[in-house]
Amino acid sequence: MGGPFRQLDISATGLEASGIWLDAIAHNVANVNTTVPGDQEPFRASHPIFAPIAGDPGGGVRVVGMAAEQGDPALVAAPGDPRADQQGEIAMPVVDLASEMTDMILATRSYQANLRVLQAARERYEAAMQIGRRS
Numbered sequence: 001m002g003g004p005f006r007q008l009d010i011s012a013t014g015l016e017a018s019g020i021w022l023d024a025i026a027h028n029v030a031n032v033n034t035t036v037p038g039d040q041e042p043f044r045a046s047h048p049i050f051a052p053i054a055g056d057p058g059g060g061v062r063v064v065g066m067a068a069e070q071g072d073p074a075l076v077a078a079p080g081d082p083r084a085d086q087q088g089e090i091a092m093p094v095v096d097l098a099s100e101m102t103d104m105i106l107a108t109r110s111y112q113a114n115l116r117v118l119q120a121a122r123e124r125y126e127a128a129m130q131i132g133r134r135s
Helices: 003-030 098-133
Strands: 044-050 063-067 076-077 089-091
Touching: 003 044, 003 063, 003 098
Parallel strands: none
Antiparallel strands: 044 063, 076 089
16 A cells, blocks of 8 residues: 555555444344353354554554454243253353444444545545646
8 A cells, every 4th residue: 555545545444444343243233132042152242353454554454353252151041932951041142232332333433534534535636636727
Protein backbone atom coordinates (compact mmCIF):
# COMPACT_ATOMS: atom_id res chain seq x y z
CA MET A 1 0.00 0.00 0.00
CA GLY A 2 1.17 3.49 -0.63
CA GLY A 3 0.96 6.49 -2.85
CA PRO A 4 -1.50 9.33 -2.81
CA PHE A 5 -4.43 7.05 -2.01
CA ARG A 6 -2.90 5.44 1.09
CA GLN A 7 -5.67 6.62 3.43
CA LEU A 8 -8.19 4.86 1.19
CA ASP A 9 -6.26 1.61 1.52
CA ILE A 10 -5.94 1.95 5.29
CA SER A 11 -9.62 2.78 5.73
CA ALA A 12 -10.60 -0.12 3.48
CA THR A 13 -8.78 -2.55 5.78
CA GLY A 14 -10.54 -0.99 8.76
CA LEU A 15 -13.92 -1.33 7.06
CA GLU A 16 -13.26 -4.97 6.26
CA ALA A 17 -12.11 -5.74 9.82
CA SER A 18 -15.11 -3.92 11.31
CA GLY A 19 -17.43 -5.84 8.99
CA ILE A 20 -15.97 -9.16 10.11
CA TRP A 21 -16.33 -8.05 13.74
CA LEU A 22 -19.99 -7.11 13.20
CA ASP A 23 -20.65 -10.46 11.47
CA ALA A 24 -19.15 -12.32 14.44
CA ILE A 25 -21.28 -10.30 16.87
CA ALA A 26 -24.42 -11.03 14.86
CA HIS A 27 -23.59 -14.75 14.89
CA ASN A 28 -22.99 -14.67 18.65
CA VAL A 29 -26.24 -12.82 19.40
CA ALA A 30 -28.19 -15.14 17.10
CA ASN A 31 -27.00 -18.11 19.17
CA VAL A 32 -27.60 -16.62 22.62
CA ASN A 33 -30.44 -19.11 23.24
CA THR A 34 -28.98 -22.13 21.43
CA THR A 35 -28.88 -24.97 23.94
CA VAL A 36 -27.50 -28.50 23.77
CA PRO A 37 -27.69 -31.52 26.08
CA GLY A 38 -25.69 -30.94 29.26
CA ASP A 39 -23.08 -33.51 28.28
CA GLN A 40 -22.25 -31.77 24.97
CA GLU A 41 -20.14 -28.72 24.17
CA PRO A 42 -22.36 -25.63 23.83
CA PHE A 43 -22.03 -22.73 21.42
CA ARG A 44 -19.21 -20.39 22.37
CA ALA A 45 -19.07 -16.78 21.23
CA SER A 46 -16.21 -16.06 18.86
CA HIS A 47 -14.28 -12.82 18.58
CA PRO A 48 -11.91 -11.69 15.82
CA ILE A 49 -8.22 -11.24 16.57
CA PHE A 50 -6.82 -8.13 14.89
CA ALA A 51 -3.21 -7.45 13.92
CA PRO A 52 -1.46 -4.73 11.95
CA ILE A 53 -0.58 -5.57 8.39
CA ALA A 54 2.97 -6.91 8.64
CA GLY A 55 5.83 -5.03 7.04
CA ASP A 56 3.79 -1.88 6.48
CA PRO A 57 3.81 0.50 9.46
CA GLY A 58 0.52 2.36 9.51
CA GLY A 59 -0.68 0.14 6.70
CA GLY A 60 -3.94 -0.95 8.23
CA VAL A 61 -5.34 -3.90 10.09
CA ARG A 62 -6.33 -7.44 9.29
CA VAL A 63 -8.12 -10.29 11.04
CA VAL A 64 -5.65 -13.08 11.84
CA GLY A 65 -8.06 -15.49 13.50
CA MET A 66 -11.02 -16.00 15.75
CA ALA A 67 -10.94 -16.68 19.50
CA ALA A 68 -13.66 -18.68 21.25
CA GLU A 69 -15.12 -17.40 24.51
CA GLN A 70 -13.62 -19.13 27.54
CA GLY A 71 -15.40 -20.26 30.67
CA ASP A 72 -17.70 -23.00 31.82
CA PRO A 73 -21.18 -23.19 30.35
CA ALA A 74 -24.14 -22.88 32.66
CA LEU A 75 -26.01 -26.17 33.13
CA VAL A 76 -29.74 -25.73 33.59
CA ALA A 77 -32.15 -28.36 34.89
CA ALA A 78 -34.74 -28.96 32.17
CA PRO A 79 -36.09 -32.50 32.64
CA GLY A 80 -38.94 -32.00 30.17
CA ASP A 81 -36.75 -30.56 27.42
CA PRO A 82 -36.16 -32.98 24.51
CA ARG A 83 -32.55 -31.75 24.32
CA ALA A 84 -31.82 -32.62 27.96
CA ASP A 85 -29.18 -35.22 28.74
CA GLN A 86 -29.62 -38.27 31.02
CA GLN A 87 -29.47 -36.02 34.11
CA GLY A 88 -32.17 -33.74 32.65
CA GLU A 89 -29.77 -30.84 32.05
CA ILE A 90 -29.11 -28.60 29.08
CA ALA A 91 -25.96 -26.54 28.52
CA MET A 92 -26.46 -22.86 27.84
CA PRO A 93 -24.27 -21.09 25.29
CA VAL A 94 -21.19 -19.23 26.48
CA VAL A 95 -22.28 -15.79 25.27
CA ASP A 96 -22.34 -12.60 27.34
CA LEU A 97 -25.09 -10.55 25.70
CA ALA A 98 -24.06 -7.31 27.46
CA SER A 99 -20.49 -7.67 26.14
CA GLU A 100 -21.80 -8.43 22.67
CA MET A 101 -23.93 -5.29 22.68
CA THR A 102 -20.96 -3.21 23.87
CA ASP A 103 -18.79 -4.74 21.14
CA MET A 104 -21.51 -3.99 18.59
CA ILE A 105 -21.39 -0.31 19.51
CA LEU A 106 -17.58 -0.28 19.24
CA ALA A 107 -17.58 -2.15 15.91
CA THR A 108 -20.26 0.14 14.50
CA ARG A 109 -18.30 3.23 15.55
CA SER A 110 -15.14 1.77 14.01
CA TYR A 111 -16.99 1.12 10.76
CA GLN A 112 -18.45 4.64 10.76
CA ALA A 113 -15.06 6.26 11.44
CA ASN A 114 -13.40 4.39 8.59
CA LEU A 115 -16.29 5.22 6.27
CA ARG A 116 -16.00 8.90 7.20
CA VAL A 117 -12.29 8.85 6.32
CA LEU A 118 -13.18 7.45 2.89
CA GLN A 119 -15.85 10.11 2.39
CA ALA A 120 -13.49 12.93 3.45
CA ALA A 121 -10.76 11.65 1.13
CA ARG A 122 -13.23 11.51 -1.75
CA GLU A 123 -14.28 15.10 -1.06
CA ARG A 124 -10.63 16.23 -1.04
CA TYR A 125 -9.89 14.42 -4.30
CA GLU A 126 -12.98 15.96 -5.93
CA ALA A 127 -11.92 19.43 -4.73
CA ALA A 128 -8.43 18.88 -6.13
CA MET A 129 -9.91 17.84 -9.46
CA GLN A 130 -12.02 21.02 -9.52
CA ILE A 131 -8.90 23.11 -8.92
CA GLY A 132 -7.20 21.27 -11.78
CA ARG A 133 -10.12 21.96 -14.11
CA ARG A 134 -10.04 25.69 -13.36
CA SER A 135 -6.35 25.94 -14.22
